[in-house]
Amino acid sequence: METLSYLAHGFGIALAPTNLLLAAIGAIVGTMVGVLPGLGPINAVAMLVPVVFALGLTPESSLILMAAIYIGSEYGGRISAILLNVPGEASAVMTAIEGYPLARQGKAGIALSLSAWTSFVGSAIATLGIVIAAPLLARWALAFGPIEYVALMVFAFACLTGLLTDQPVKALLAIMLGLGISTIGIDANSGVYRYTFDSPNLVDGVQFATVVIGLFAISELLIMLESMKGGAAPRIEQLGRPLFNRAEMKFTNAATMRGSLIGFFVGILPGAGGTVASALAYTTEKRVVERTDPEGSRFGQGDMRGLASVEAANNSASNSNFIPMLTLGIPSSGTTAIMLGVLTLYNITPGPALFRSQPDLVWGLIASLFIGNVILLAINIPLVGLFARMLSVPAWVLVPFIVVVSTIGVYSGKSTTFDLVLMVALGVGAYFLRRFGVPMAPLILGLVLGKILEQSLRRALSLSAGDVAILWSSPIAIVLWVMAALVLLVPLLMPRFRRWREEAITEPD
Amino acid sequence: MTQDRFLGLAAIALAAVMVIFGYGLQAPFAYEPVGPRAFPLMAAAAIAVCGIILVLKPGEANTEEGSGISRPILILSGCLLAYALLFQPLGFVLSTTVLMVPIAMVFGASWWQGLITGAALAISSYLLFDKLLDVILPVGPFGGFI
Secondary structure, X not given: OHHHHHHHHHHHHHOOHHHHHHHHHHHHHHHHHHHOOOOOHHHHHHHHHHHHHHOOOOHHHHHHHHHHHHHHHHHHHHHHHHHHOOOOOHHHHHHHHHHHHHHHOOOHHHHHHHHHHHHHHHHHHHHHHHHHHHXXXXXXXXXXXXXXXXXXXXXXXXXXXXXXXXOHHHHHHHHHHHHHHHOOEEOOOOOOEEOOOOOHHHOOOOOHHHHHHHHHHXXXXXXXXXXXXXXXXXXXXXXXXXXXXXHHHHHHHXXXXXXXXXXXXXHHOOOOOHHHHHHHHHHHHHHHHHHHOOOOOXXXXXXXXXXXXXXXXXXXXXXXXXXXXXXXXXXXXXXXXHHHHHHHXXXXXXXXXXXXXXXXXXXXXXXXXXXXXXXHHHHHOOOHHHHHHHHHOOHHHHHHHHHHHHHHHHHHHHOOHHHHHHHHHHHHHHHHHHHOOOOOHHHHHHHHHHHHHHHHHHHHHHHOOOOHHHHHOOHHHHHHHHHHHHHHHHHHHOHHHHHHHHHHOOOOO | OOHHHHHHHHHHHHHHHHHHHHOOOOOOOOOOOXXXXXXXXXXXHHHHHHHHHHHHOOOOOOOOOOOOOOXXXXXXXXXXXXXXXXXXXXXXXXXXXXXXXXXXXXXXXXXXXXXXXXXXXXXXXXXXXXXXXXXXXXXXXXXXXX
């Protein structure tokens, strides 16, 4: 019952006029961001990092705004996937497979409204799951000391390399690059200047906003340019009947539930966000339908069950992503990693103590997820035509806009040309890394977790006067080490899993 | 040489730089057994190991994408760098209006479409950020708006 009173308290915070307004703005901006190809949640949230400081928002208001944009873009991603067969962001790739054929059959309106509804169901289930699971997990995690923390982070990194990509070496390389960047600047323990190269600009490390905007917003522009197709504006399919009917809802209910549950559990795992969840939900649903209803299966040609489960799953996952972030301080996607980084900029240390020390922040955020999803459902069904029109914004307007907002954002931090040049250099560097197949999300996780990992490691080893054996001296730590080893070894030993991963995974979000 | 081999070599080079500049990092007085250099050196070692794996066991070459750097990519990178360098000396409004023209043109705009986009963005963001949100943007060479 304690949880309920906290939740009520959270609603009090989320319903405060400023926060309600921010959630609504975030939902609208997020949907637009999701619609626009090439501008995903991670780029939008990255560009927002300096803006929340410029606006002078409180930590809870910043998180509410960023979270609304994050979950909103998962709603928006489906619009261009269904109407144009162009996924607005990575986790909408699977949406296009069933959604676009439906649009071609003149059922775009049904596909859009149905997927908005299943998105909402997925999110609602995941948010309920957060309310139930997060406080329990946080209470359990309170027992964590530096020893357990080191093991937990190694487990998170193992998940990132083992689950996420078909090239684990490149994900590991990305994590290590992030850890490397996190060591730049003055060392908090000894006062030694590390990798500052005698530049006063690097004494307190690289500005977080500079890194995330460079890595995501700037490199994305170069990727956009490379993948740009010339020619006329895309043809948008007719919407047709705007709302799904009761029979269609009943037809897809089971698929929606399955998708929501898969998304919820996948979203909790570090490193596995909406992309993995939607792929897993799609393949599961296809298998279920082929077994139970082989004649009725229209998978690949516009099966509503496929669409329903995919959309439920990716929205469920993007909400349950918040569980490890809030309870353990371990982000499970690049976007939540940026949010954690923002918390540290407010001098809030993420981790299990957050539930005790920052109840306003935690419960305000959870309550605002409920509110944000209601707003998203409310704006997504009637306004879908308006959002679809965003697709005709030309790249030559969008790109200068991104450049200007990114540059102002980075400049607002320290007002130096150094940071602007660094932003461009990181952006170009990230573009090459991405072309070489190095994923960016693990890099940002490495950067955010680097300082905490180093501090935990040094504190643990201080306790034992340098004896490394202390790292596996507690039962929780041993469990985490074993889990980390399993995550790394299972794909090597199980060819079937490896095949699934190769089928399912494109690019992490 | 495949892309992966190149990436591997770059990783090894970066690890070498990290070791060269990280090896001498030592605290004048040690309060703890680990010290400031262990963690960066560990990261460098892991980067080197990744690099060696990539050099010895590169994945299949990615044939669908061209291996060279296209001209538009160079132009866009150059414009972004120029914008970063001129942002302070030229001031926000001027640098934005001027440099958004080639950036918009790389993405298919004509020169006047680019100019309108640049000028509109410059003025509207100046009013929004500098006047409304109190983000101080650099003033121009003539000391004011321009």
